[in-house]
Amino acid sequence: MECLTFDRIESGVVIQRHKKKFDTLDKAIEVAKYENSKSEHLSKVVAYKCSFCHKYPIGRNGKTLTQKDKDKIKKEIIINQPKLKIVGKINL
Numbered sequence: 001m002e003c004l005t006f007d008r009i010e011s012g013v014v015i016q017r018h019k020k021k022f023d024t025l026d027k028a029i030e031v032a033k034y035e036n037s038k039s040e041h042l043s044k045v046v047a048y049k050c051s052f053c054h055k056y057p058i059g060r061n062g063k064t065l066t067q068k069d070k071d072k073i074k075k076e077i078i079i080n081q082p083k084l085k086i087v088g089k090i091n092l
Contacts, residue, residue: 002018003052003057020057021055028058032058033073037070
């Protein structure tokens with residue numbers, strides 16, 4: 001069974017595309033937060049469980065994102081990034 005979602009209408013024909021699916025809910029939430037932090041997004045993107053394939057795609061839920069929400073998500077993404085440790089330098 002294929003999981004398709006609406007993409008666009010061309011010449012009166014509905015064009016659908018495959019959903020981008022994730023195996024775990026945590027990975028889908030991580031990608032959704034990254035998408036929500038982008039400046040061009042106006043609607044909130046959330047992860048959900050597909051009833052057909054039982055995987056986790058992301059999609060819009062209809063709520064608008066405010067700049068306050070985007071700033072909060074960006075701060076959360078920065079906090080959850082792993083810290084890199086510099087152990088030496090290479091002279092090229």
